[in-house]
Amino acid sequence: MGLGKNFVQKRNITITQLDERKDSTQNTANHEQNPPDRERIVILGSGWAGFTLARTLDAQKYQPVIISPRSYFAFTPLLASTAVGTLEFRTALEPVRSRRTKVDFFQGWADDINFKNKTITIEEAVDDPRQGVALTTDRHAGKTPAQREVEKKLDAEKGKLFHLSYDKLVVTVGCYSQTFGTPGVKEHAFFLKDVGDARRIRNRILACFEGAALPSASDEMRRQLLNFAIVGGGPTGIEFSAELHDLINEDMKRLYPELVGFCKITVYDVAEKVLPMFDQKLAGYAMRKFRREGIAIKTSHHVEALRPGAPSERERSGDAGDWHLYTLKVKEEGEIGVGMCVWSTGLMQNPFVSNALSTIHEAPSNLEHTNNPGPPPTSTQQQKWHIKKDSKSGAILTDAHLRIKLTSAPPSPSPSQPETQTQTQPPSTEATHPTLFALGDCSKIESTSHPATAQVASQKALYLAKRLNQQTHTTSPFHYHDLGTLAYIGNQNALFQGQWGARLQGYVAWVVWRTAYLSRTVGLRNKVLVLVYWGVNWVFGRDVSRF
Amino acid sequence: MGLGKNFVQKRNITITQLDERKDSTQNTANHEQNPPDRERIVILGSGWAGFTLARTLDAQKYQPVIISPRSYFAFTPLLASTAVGTLEFRTALEPVRSRRTKVDFFQGWADDINFKNKTITIEEAVDDPRQGVALTTDRHAGKTPAQREVEKKLDAEKGKLFHLSYDKLVVTVGCYSQTFGTPGVKEHAFFLKDVGDARRIRNRILACFEGAALPSASDEMRRQLLNFAIVGGGPTGIEFSAELHDLINEDMKRLYPELVGFCKITVYDVAEKVLPMFDQKLAGYAMRKFRREGIAIKTSHHVEALRPGAPSERERSGDAGDWHLYTLKVKEEGEIGVGMCVWSTGLMQNPFVSNALSTIHEAPSNLEHTNNPGPPPTSTQQQKWHIKKDSKSGAILTDAHLRIKLTSAPPSPSPSQPETQTQTQPPSTEATHPTLFALGDCSKIESTSHPATAQVASQKALYLAKRLNQQTHTTSPFHYHDLGTLAYIGNQNALFQGQWGARLQGYVAWVVWRTAYLSRTVGLRNKVLVLVYWGVNWVFGRDVSRF
Structure with missing residues (x-):
């Protein structure tokens, strides 16, 4: 340095x-x-x-x-x-x-x-x-x-x-x-982790509708352009699907009446169930609601690739108008033309x-040693320390x-069996910085x-x-207080699962959802604006300007 | 076709x-x-x-x-x-x-x-x-x-x-x-004609401050990065300068207290005066106000080029940190390092x-001929018509x-002397479509x-x-009703110039400015939101998130 x-x-x-x-x-x-x-x-x-x-x-x-x-x-x-x-x-x-x-x-x-x-x-x-x-x-x-x-x-x-x-x-x-190295996902999928992602998604949804509204779009093209795939059935994927369904159902239906019949939302997940953090009853309630509203939940499905362009079947037919499409390759279904693939499979x-x-090269002299009760070895400061992971x-x-x-032990080359590792390796010196x-x-x-x-x-x-x-080192250790888990599932419905068996679903849970997040919003400025936008968009509909 | x-x-x-x-x-x-x-x-x-x-x-x-x-x-x-x-x-x-x-x-x-x-x-x-x-x-x-x-x-x-x-x-x-072919302007200037331009400017201003706040920025770099040039002294350029001054004075001063001393706003115009649509008294009022607030108005100045990078003087000195700058070349001043150049010199x-x-190739048979009172020549439909410009x-x-x-006359190759042209050329057939x-x-x-x-x-x-x-062709011709001209000049001050000598300046004109534009805003949704944002930003300050 x-x-x-x-x-x-x-x-x-x-x-x-x-x-x-x-x-x-x-x-x-x-x-x-x-x-x-x-x-x-x-x-x-x-x-x-x-x-x-x-x-x-x-x-x-x-x-x-x-x-x-x-x-x-x-x-x-x-x-x-x-x-x-x-x-x-x-x-x-x-x-x-x-x-x-x-x-x-x-x-x-x-x-x-x-x-x-x-x-x-x-x-x-x-x-x-x-x-x-x-x-x-x-x-x-x-x-x-x-x-x-x-x-x-x-x-x-x-x-x-x-x-x-x-x-x-x-x-x-x-x-x-996390994209699990799935080809094309890093380049072509839409994520939902930050506000830039949210803007990209908002613009993309509106572009799909505008593209499908062109007189030169065939019905086949429309069906694929308005096919929205969400990969990952965790709370982000499910909440986004629900919000997208609300948008289509509440606003797009009125603005593009001739297109709403082509719309489709599908959630893909490799696991056998979605919303794993909720118990069977709540997750089942959400699934039934999604099914009623036409959102397809495809569990045990494996997405293998994503690329721009239409599915190869259509490419062979020489049909026009594919410049807006993406193609999702699903192991169980083959190639599927989509207008957007939102990727939310974890971290x-x-x-x-x-x-x-x-x-960390050289550690300070005041390390707190944890697993060797005797006096620290004289070589501590010369010792090479690694951050324990x-x-x-x-x-x-x-x-x-x-x-x-x-830890004095170098990180193990094979990241497997985390719990047994410390037992099989020779005991190493440990400390906290x-x-x-x-x-x-x-x-x-x-x-x-x-x-x-x-x-x-x-x-x-x-x-x-x-x-x-x-400025004290003697406080009690960190203890996590689970305040409960919330998820919006669309159409003024939500799920809430708290401690001691507290469960809510439907409209009441949605009121809890909105109240909780409004109260958690950091600044007063945003509390006011969130309330205003909820009101304004409820009365006038969402804004569909795209820039 | x-x-x-x-x-x-x-x-x-x-x-x-x-x-x-x-x-x-x-x-x-x-x-x-x-x-x-x-x-x-x-x-x-x-x-x-x-x-x-x-x-x-x-x-x-x-x-x-x-x-x-x-x-x-x-x-x-x-x-x-x-x-x-x-x-x-x-x-x-x-x-x-x-x-x-x-x-x-x-x-x-x-x-x-x-x-x-x-x-x-x-x-x-x-x-x-x-x-x-x-x-x-x-x-x-x-x-x-x-x-x-x-x-x-x-x-x-x-x-x-x-x-x-x-x-x-x-x-x-x-x-x-209009860029008058000034080198580099199309590529590197910021315009203010549409909302995408507004977003680029907003992000750029905030980036200039963030760049100047880096510990590696020299004071010279800070001075240039926070030097904002506006080319064009029409209402757009003047209103933007005023809004920028408000932003710096009301928000940036508190968020970047150590940087506000480096800020400078300069308006360049080739003409001898700015705000030409206002009379001498109102324009003079605006100029005095700008001068008091430290906004420089440089009339009779000619911007010759704009390029990315620092002025060549600094480049020769080998100073670091020029990656954020632009250089404006002004005939009267030489090279000037700026953080942003907003270009607004007309259409x-x-x-x-x-x-x-x-x-228009072939005209319809129901053309309304204007300057030949006799019956239309039989060759009208075969005649080649041009759109009159x-x-x-x-x-x-x-x-x-x-x-x-x-008009039946082809457009004149040299676009000069518009008024005398029709007198010197032989009379041509004219019509309205x-x-x-x-x-x-x-x-x-x-x-x-x-x-x-x-x-x-x-x-x-x-x-x-x-x-x-x-569905009638006999309505009276279009007549323009001048409702007056408004311009915001910063710090809750504006100019208003109406018909019959109506003149307002200062705070009252600003109230007129806000009332007029609020009432002209098209939808009720935006009327509500404009009011809310005026209020929220007045109380809490402007949002400086950049994404």
Whole structure:
């Protein structure tokens, strides 16, 4: 990391000068209230974990700095609604920079960490076209480490790469979208993980209808263009299908009366049932409702590929007008022409976690050793430490206080049998890092199985903020309070499954759904706007302008 | 146009079958109310003229069909507000398809007209990336007529090109943005003519601030990145400068306190004064206000080029961080590094008007001859007719009933001295076409000089709708009622100049500005949303999420 020092000298912005720079300019009212010698907590990511933590940290004690490729937090439960126009996109967003919070922000990708010097290398992402859309591949995939080193040197000279020091580091980088390597999916599927995805979907739905409305479209073409496939029967896939059905049923039916007969929605899943987080009764209720409304649920179906263009059967017939279509290849059904394929089959580990967060070179002297009750070996500081990861998912493992776990054993090459591994290998030295934390989907408390949900991420963030604000190490370990699971299933119906057998379905559950998410929406601004849009769109219908 | 018939037969959609197709499907409630033998009025364009006309035509008598590359009407006076986030983008849009109006719509570009068969060739634009942004060049520029013919044949086979018959045709295709051939402007400037432009500007402003906030940005870089140039001192340029100043002063100052000192806004104009449509007193008031607030107005300045990258002076110094900048070359000042250049220097004739609308081959027998009082020559129908155009601007000339004027004289090769031309050339036969109309910025009533404004376009549309709805040819000619001119100049100040010396400036004019545009906003949905956003953004500040 000689690069770092050189760069910092050249650009004349040593890390500690960040605060000074601010103090030397006008209008620093916000910042001057805070003591200048606060500990800097660098948070990687602006999702549920990172954003919640940054907002909750005591600005008198800490200087929270978010590093994220996107300048906002996305309120994910409302994304499906924005994708069909029930809500406007921005109602699901909160900017990281805000008048009310005192969070510093740099728009960039965390690239590397120097654990010894406590600095993080950041690649700026101000004009990055990937901000706001689901990620499926490492942005530096295909480059050798040597190529990447050369590129980094150049980027540092251009000011595209810079370093930032931290006192504490919190990793909340989240996950990428899982495509299981299915050919064509990364390139041609529509995801629903961020607001850019929601916009792409909204525009695509409207384009499908507009294309089908052209006088030159054949009925066959119309049928395929208005065939919407959703792959993945989890809550995202199901909620989106329901919202899409609402859009077609409530708005498109009136705007394109001659086309609504061609519309079809199909949910594909490899598993035997959808909505696995709900019990049999609730999931069954949703399925019956979907069947009544004509949404096809095809479980135990395997999607094998996705490509642009019409199915080859039609191509052979020489029929025209295929330029808008995609073809989905399903093992059980063959080739199917679709207007859009929405892909929502779960999460994949963030490449940053596997690349940057593997070896931590040299550990600090104040590591807390966990599994060797005797005095730490004298060689601790020279010892090579690895970040302990879940051998199945690759998630960072933490202790119950969300501190990252270290192990002296190198990561096992074959990621299998996570539970038996520690028994068969010789016991290795383990420790927790006192100033490194991980929460959100990229991490896991060792030997727990909390789901990868917004609820878990934000509860962990609140727990960590409280613990850091109290500046004590003796708080009780993190405990997850399951507040229940909600899913919208269309036509003012929802499912709710809480603790102690609490179950709701139908209209009442929908009222709970709306109330819960309205109350969870972060800012008052968006609470007002969400209410306004629910009202306005209920009265006037959804907006179908496309730009 | 043999292409047309062939295509129509192959695709099995003769033009008259359009209605039948609709009637044969379900849910045609809207359409079944209307008699099936209505005259079809095809309207090219969905701007002020076309959209207003389509909404106002009597659906019992006519079947209005809009052909436009964009699926909405843009309420242009509010675009500058949406470009800085005072309003959300969609509040300035009305979808062409609506539950309440009975307008048919095909998303496409008018490509050619067959005046004899009364059909129009349409190039579909469902996935066209140019929808929603200012146009600066012919989309088929650089292709020879022969190449284009081949391309059209292929497109017709693919269903990308199709024909539509009309009973009456109304040309409201509007204008393109004028760049005077200034190098680099088409490629790198930001325009403000449509909502896609507004979104690009909004994202760009926020990117400039985020880029300047990076710790690797030098102060010199910050100064250039936050230097915003507006070229053109007409109402669009001035209103945008004012809105941008509001954004910086009201929101960015609080969100980026350390950066606001680097911000600069400069308006360039070749003319000696800006806001030429306002009288000296009002324009002077605006100038003094701008000067007080630090917005520089540089009149008699000539912008010569725009390119990406930093000014060459800095390039030579080897300074880093230039990847975000643009360089503006001004004759009077040399090279200037800017974060964004907004270009708003007026209008250029639509290439469709010069290409498709030149010769009309064969005219109908019921032409109304205007300048030869005797009986029409027997050769009229064999005579070659040309659409009469303004020799200076190239605009389509109409009579006072908005019917397109035809002339037997070929268009003069040198477009100069429009007024004297008819005197020096031998008198030619002239006529008005009974079923061809033109309004909006692409046209002009002969020997009038109405400005190219939304007011003129919508008044002409209302006039024509009334005339057509009454189905009489004897209505009085079009008369323009100037309702006054408004311009927002920032910080809750505006200018108003009406007839009979009515003048307002300052806060009262701003109340008039807001009231006028709120009342002119087309739909009730947007009236509600505009009010809500004015309120919400006043209380909470503008949203700075960027995606």
